Amino acid sequence: MPVSLTNSSLIYNTLKECDIRLLSALPETWLVHLIRLADEDPRMVLVRLAKEEEGVGISAAAHFAGVKSAMLMQNHGFLASINGIVSFAHLYKIPLLMLISYRGSLGERDPWQTQGGNVTEPLLRALGIPYAFLDAAESVKKRTRQAQALAESSLQPVALLLTRDLMWEE
């Protein structure tokens, strides 16, 4: 499977450096290494979800408890989480660090991913969610730290879009 282990490890180590101690996740192809790394790490609480929206409640609770967390999801999982984002994270000013695999963008070969790719950025903009791309190994650490800093200072969700260029080795 050509999901980049090198860059998945880079992202995981960056999350650890950001003091992330809880990850919620629902598996998707690009996230398999990240989820396995979390699962094998005794110092990480990995919460495997049935649906991504649950992760909003989990991360809000972690924030209340003083635990730094992040959410791993596919962009379709972001679509499935929107009510939770609006009526919990936005309504109650909850910082969320959302790592979203950006399926359905340039290079996508799976037809079923393409419609979600079309609407991901327009929806992030419509919701007023600041976002940036993780698209090159050199900038992963800096952008992740910056996203976490903004989420915590603004008390709102911030998204990092994991791109094909970073996650996939062809």
Added chain:
Amino acid sequence: MLRVECLRSIYSELQECLVVTIMGAVAAELQSLGHRSNFFYLQHAMGLASSTGLGLALCLPDQKVIVFDGDGSLLMNLGSLTTMARYRPSNLIHVVFDNESLLSVGGFPTATNTGTDLAGIAAAAGVPIVTTVRTVESFKAAVIGAREGSELTTIIAKVEATGPAAYVTGLSLIENRFQFSRHIQSLKQR
């Protein structure tokens, strides 16, 4: 059985717990008995009260967490039962007030009114202890038993579809949220 009488019967037991409620009648009735800084009312995001309770229970294993859920809210996030059962934190009590109704929007019947058995679903999801109660006395006994026990428990409380005259209270959502998080920080500093 009235939900507010259930809440009244265990109100004094809630002092040492972290409490998460759903929106609507549950939040308004608990506030009518007296708000405390350890109560968080999730006034929207239907379905996520149980997820929030799970997150608190996992992050704060020394605290007892009690969620006051409802049939309408839980039916919107049945997957949460499977996630709770997967991690089955011993410090989480999941109460579901089942009035078979979406009361606050006019009393439309939910699927529990037409035969859906939330206790059966919770047990089949893997929640280790599931009980159904129909009297205030048995409700109180079930909650106290779960608090003193050491297994994830879901309590289905069959209540009447009646509620308070108003749902909006004087407590702002944001004030409640920051008060609750400060309460937890103060616990950690003890």
